[in-house]
Amino acid sequence: MKVVLRTPQKETRQLEGPLTVAEMLKELGIDPEGVIVARGSDLLTPDARLDDADEVEVIQAISGGAK
Amino acid sequence: MKCSVCGAPAQVEVRRRNRAFCAEHYREWFVRETRRNIKRHRMIRPQDRLLAAVSGGKDSLVLWSVLSQLGYEAVGLHIQLGIGDYSRRALETTRVFAAAHGLELIVVDVRESFGLTIPELARATGRAACSGCGLSKRYLMNRVAEDEGFNVVATGHNLDDEAATLLGNVSHWQLDALVRQGPMLAERPGLARRIKPLYTFTEREVAAYAFLAGISYQHEECLHAEGAKSLLYKELLNRLETRMPGTKQVFLDQYLKKVQPALRDHSGEAEVELRRCERCGSVTTGAVCAHCKLWDRAYARAKKRHLLPPEAGFDPQPKLHFLTRAEP
Ligand code: SF4
Ligand SMILES: [Zn+2]
Ligand SMILES: [Zn+2]
Numbered sequence: 001m002k003v004v005l006r007t008p009q010k011e012t013r014q015l016e017g018p019l020t021v022a023e024m025l026k027e028l029g030i031d032p033e034g035v036i037v038a039r040g041s042d043l044l045t046p047d048a049r050l051d052d053a054d055e056v057e058v059i060q061a062i063s064g065g066a067k
Numbered sequence: 068m069k070c071s072v073c074g075a076p077a078q079v080e081v082r083r084r085n086r087a088f089c090a091e092h093y094r095e096w097f098v099r100e101t102r103r104n105i106k107r108h109r110m111i112r113p114q115d116r117l118l119a120a121v122s123g124g125k126d127s128l129v130l131w132s133v134l135s136q137l138g139y140e141a142v143g144l145h146i147q148l149g150i151g152d153y154s155r156r157a158l159e160t161t162r163v164f165a166a167a168h169g170l171e172l173i174v175v176d177v178r179e180s181f182g183l184t185i186p187e188l189a190r191a192t193g194r195a196a197c198s199g200c201g202l203s204k205r206y207l208m209n210r211v212a213e214d215e216g217f218n219v220v221a222t223g224h225n226l227d228d229e230a231a232t233l234l235g236n237v238s239h240w241q242l243d244a245l246v247r248q249g250p251m252l253a254e255r256p257g258l259a260r261r262i263k264p265l266y267t268f269t270e271r272e273v274a275a276y277a278f279l280a281g282i283s284y285q286h287e288e289c290l291h292a293e294g295a296k297s298l299l300y301k302e303l304l305n306r307l308e309t310r311m312p313g314t315k316q317v318f319l320d321q322y323l324k325k326v327q328p329a330l331r332d333h334s335g336e337a338e339v340e341l342r343r344c345e346r347c348g349s350v351t352t353g354a355v356c357a358h359c360k361l362w363d364r365a366y367a368r369a370k371k372r373h374l375l376p377p378e379a380g381f382d383p384q385p386k387l388h389f390l391t392r393a394e395p
Contacts, residue, residue: 008286033305036274043078043275045068061274063288064298
């Protein structure tokens with residue numbers, strides 16, 4: 001599957017499916033609490049299944065600095 | 068995973084509440100929770116005039132959008148910091164959002180108002196960009212509110228921001244900051260009430276709302292944010308949260324409920340006497356406010372280094388631009 005990281009720089013990774021979203025993040029070493037994962041215009045929960053044909057986006061949620 | 072409301076496939080899990088939602092019910096839940104936060108603390112009252120600090124990032128645009136859905140008319144305040152393309156794109160994102168939603172926006176450019184951009188200010192004072200930046204932002208929010216007749220300033224601080232600040236304050240036992248921290252700072256003469264209606268949502272939940280509501284915000288981060296301590300605290304807290312859902316919320320809530328009242332009692336709660344700054348007229352504790360002091364110092368040093376002409380003098384009056392609803 002194709003994983004586009006926006007954390008926040010754009011990067012692309014290829015991973016072998018099938019995987020759940022939680023497993024995919026684990027493989028990428030990303031803390032699930034700091035990101036949202038999207039497929040098209042939908043967001044995915046950690047248990048969602050991904051296979052090789054899928055393309056997902058991992059979008060960073062946390063930001064730094066003083067507000 | 069299924070939506071706890073309708074049983075459709077869920078798109079967002081809120082583990083700390085043992086719930087999950089489809090897109091529609093997530094948005095409903097988010098707006099309802101925000102309303103509940105506002106009511107619980109009486110953050111907004113009839114007759115209030117609201118200014119929302121909008122940077123163009125997800126938190127502030129989500130806040131602005133939800134406030135207007137709840138029927139609160141908030142005018143936006145965007146501060147142009149002069150941090151290269153990052154700042155230009157932040158303004159563009161904010162303007163597009165305001166125009167698309169028919170919202171009124173005030174823009175203040177730090178360099179146009181005070182003579183230096185935030186990076187130039189940092190160079191002139193020899194202090195980290197974030198310290199001058201934070202001070203100028205806080206000053207401008209309150210100053211613009213007072214000058215333009217707003218008594219409430221709303222900011223997009225979320226649970227991660229608040230928990231990270233708490234962890235930072237606790238690690239250094241900064242008692243003054245601990246006593247003041249919270250979702251609402253009461254209004255005082257010359258000081259607008261400060262409210263944080265999103266303070267119970269994790270940053271991931273705010274990002275999920277922005278995504279599902281189709282809010283296009285600036286993803287790019289200020290280059291000075293990298294290495295900021297707040298980011299390290301957030302990462303640490305998220306590691307705890309992943310292992311123990313609810314940690315961030317309990318950490319903040321229980322502090323506010325159990326510890327802060329005791330701290331307040333012991334700190335004597337003697338409210339510091341406020342007076343007007345001799346330079347700019349804003350409310351402060353000393354003769355000259357911290358913002359005027361910072362800029363006076365910056366001017367003195369910038370002149371020595373020929374960044375500013377010798378006759379330049381700091382004028383504390385900010386220059387405002389009003390982008391009304393009609394303007395595209
Ligand atoms: S990261 Fe620092 S310098 Fe950049 S906008 Fe935030 S407070 Fe200002
Ligand atoms: Zn639903
Ligand atoms: Zn002053």
